[in-house]
């Protein structure tokens with residue numbers, strides 16, 4: 001009777017999604033896909049808001065940037 005050896009493969013520790021590549025592009029926090037362009041922008045008195053929507057998973061968020069007025 002042949003002995004059956006059970007091979008236990010050690011599962012490599014998978015790092016939580018993280019990209020070492022430095023990029024100025026925004027990355028979706030849900031699916032880690034990169035955002036290419038803002039879908040919409042809204043301008044208020046002292047800040048501009050950009051609406052970002054992920055094409056892959058549909059996750060959306062808004063970034064706000066202060067505007068420095070040049071008097």
Ligand SMILES: [Zn+2]
Pocket residue numbers: 028029030031032033054055056057058059
């Ligand atoms: Zn996404």
